[in-house]
Amino acid sequence: MKQELSNHLNSRLKNSNQQLETVTSTLEKLQKENRLLWQSLREMEQKNGDDKRPWQLAEAAYLMRLANHRLQLERDITGAKIGLESADLILKRVADPALLPVREQLARELTQLKMVDKVDTEGLSAQLIGLAEGARNLPIKGIELVELQGIGNSAELVSSADAGWRAVASRVWGEMRSLVVITHNDKLVAPLIPADQQSYLYHNVELQLETARMALLKGEQQTWLSSLSYARNWLYDYFDHEMPSVKNSIELIHQLEKVNISPELPDISASLRALQTQREKLIKRSEPALPVEGEVAL
Numbered sequence: 190m191k192q193e194l195s196n197h198l199n200s201r202l203k204n205s206n207q208q209l210e211t212v213t214s215t216l217e218k219l220q221k222e223n224r225l226l227w228q229s230l231r232e233m234e235q236k237n238g239d240d241k242r243p244w245q246l247a248e249a250a251y252l253m254r255l256a257n258h259r260l261q262l263e264r265d266i267t268g269a270k271i272g273l274e275s276a277d278l279i280l281k282r283v284a285d286p287a288l289l290p291v292r293e294q295l296a297r298e299l300t301q302l303k304m305v306d307k308v309d310t311e312g313l314s315a316q317l318i319g320l321a322e323g324a325r326n327l328p329i330k331g332i333e334l335v336e337l338q339g340i341g342n343s344a345e346l347v348s349s350a351d352a353g354w355r356a357v358a359s360r361v362w363g364e365m366r367s368l369v370v371i372t373h374n375d376k377l378v379a380p381l382i383p384a385d386q387q388s389y390l391y392h393n394v395e396l397q398l399e400t401a402r403m404a405l406l407k408g409e410q411q412t413w414l415s416s417l418s419y420a421r422n423w424l425y426d427y428f429d430h431e432m433p434s435v436k437n438s439i440e441l442i443h444q445l446e447k448v449n450i451s452p453e454l455p456d457i458s459a460s461l462r463a464l465q466t467q468r469e470k471l472i473k474r475s476e477p478a479l480p481v482e483g484e485v486a487l
Contacts, residue, residue, distance in 0.1 A: 245283050246468045252276040253461040260454055264408040270302050287467055294460040301455035308450050314402055320438060321398040325391055328429045390427050394420050410451035417446045
C-alpha cells in the first residue's frame with residue numbers, strides 16, 4: 190500500500206512539473222509579445238504624430254489577445270468577456286466605419302461567451318474540502334466491538350448446592366462465556382489493516398479529493414473524473430460502506446462525477462484577426478508613397 194501511494198504521488202508530481210513547464214513557456218512567449226507590442230506602439234506614435242488611431246487599434250488588439258489567452262490557458266470566461274468589452278469600447282471611440290465588421294464579430298463572440306454554462310468553482314471546491322475533512326472520521330472496515338457482559342453474572346451459573354471442584358469448574362466456564370462472543374456472519378470479511386497503515390487509507394482519500402480540487406481549478410475534466418472515481422472506489426473497498434457517514438460520502442462523490450467542469454469554450458480569435466487586417470490597411474495608408482522611377486519627390 191505504501192508503494193502504491195508513493196507511485197501515485199510521483200506520477201502526480203511528474204504531471205505537475207510538466208504542466209509548470211508548459212505554463213512557464215507560455216508566459217515567456219506572452220512577455221516577448223508584450224515587449225514587441227509596446228515597441229511597435231512607440232514606433233507608430235513617433236510616425237503618426239497626432240493620429241491616435243494606430244495607438245488605439247494596437248491597444249484594442251492587445252486587450253483582445255489577452256482575452257484569448259485568458260480563455261484558452263485559464264478558462265477564465267469572465268476575464269475574457271472583460272477584455273473583449275474593453276476592446277469594443279476603444280473601437281467605439283475610434284468611430285471608424287471600417288471597423289464595423291470587427292465590432293460585429295466582437296458582439297457575436299461576447300454572446301457566445303455569455304451562453305457558456307458557468308461552473309460553480311467555489312461551491313464545488315467547498316464540497317471537496319468538506320469531504321476531505323470528513324474522511325478523517327470515517328470508519329474503516331474491521332471488527333465490530335461488542336459490549337461484554339459483566340463477569341459478576343457468572344455466579345448465577347453456579348448453584349448454591351454445588352460444591353468442590355464442580356463449583357469451580359462451573360464458575361470458570363461462566364466467566365469464559367462472558368469473555369468470548371461468537372457471531373455467525375455469512376458475509377465476506379475483508380482482512381484487517383494494521384494500525385500503522387490505517388493512516389495511509391485516510392491520506393489517500395484526502396489526496397484524491399485534493400487532486401480533484403486542483404483539476405477543478407484547471408478545468409481538467411479527465412483528471413477530475415479519475416480522481417473522484419478512485420476516491421469513491423477506495424471508500425467502498427476499505428471503509429465500512431454500510432455506515433451512513435461512508436454511504437453519504439460515496440453518494441456525494443458519485444453526484445460530483447456527473448458535473449462537467451470543462452464546458453466547451455467558443456473560439457474568440459476571429460475578431461482579433463479582423464482587427465489585425467484593418468490595422469495593416471491603416472498602416473499602409475499612412476506610409477508615404479514611394480516616387481515612381483524618373484519622378485522627383487517634392
